[in-house]
Amino acid sequence: MAALEKIQAKTFWPIHIEHWQASGLSQVAYCRQHDLCPQKLGYWKRKSTVKPTTSPTGFTRIRVDGDRSSAPVPGLSLQFNDGIRLEGITQDTMPCIQPLLELLR
Structure with missing residues (x-):
């Protein structure tokens, strides 16, 4: 993944995670509605909750x-x-x- 894509992903996914949580939908339903990959949403959700070592x-x-x-x-x-x-x-x-x-x- 190019540096620019990583930067864009770091701003793109947290917004969708916040909107998904507020939607009350399952991850799969939210991703279908917004044409997103459920595995990527799950990955970024886990990544955002990892505690630094x-x-x-x-x-x-x-x-x-x-x-x-x-x-x-x-x-x-x-x-x-x-x-x-x-x-x-x-x-x-x-x-x-x-x-x-x-x-x-």
């Missing part, structure tokens, strides 16, 4: 100061390479973030 890198500790303005702040969002997105991270939700990151590892 090495410790993740690239994270840094952050400190959130108190709100310095009166305007509402939408919060921080994190999106991981596998498509998982954490949104609305604020000072109030920071205590939940570390346990959530541990669970996602």
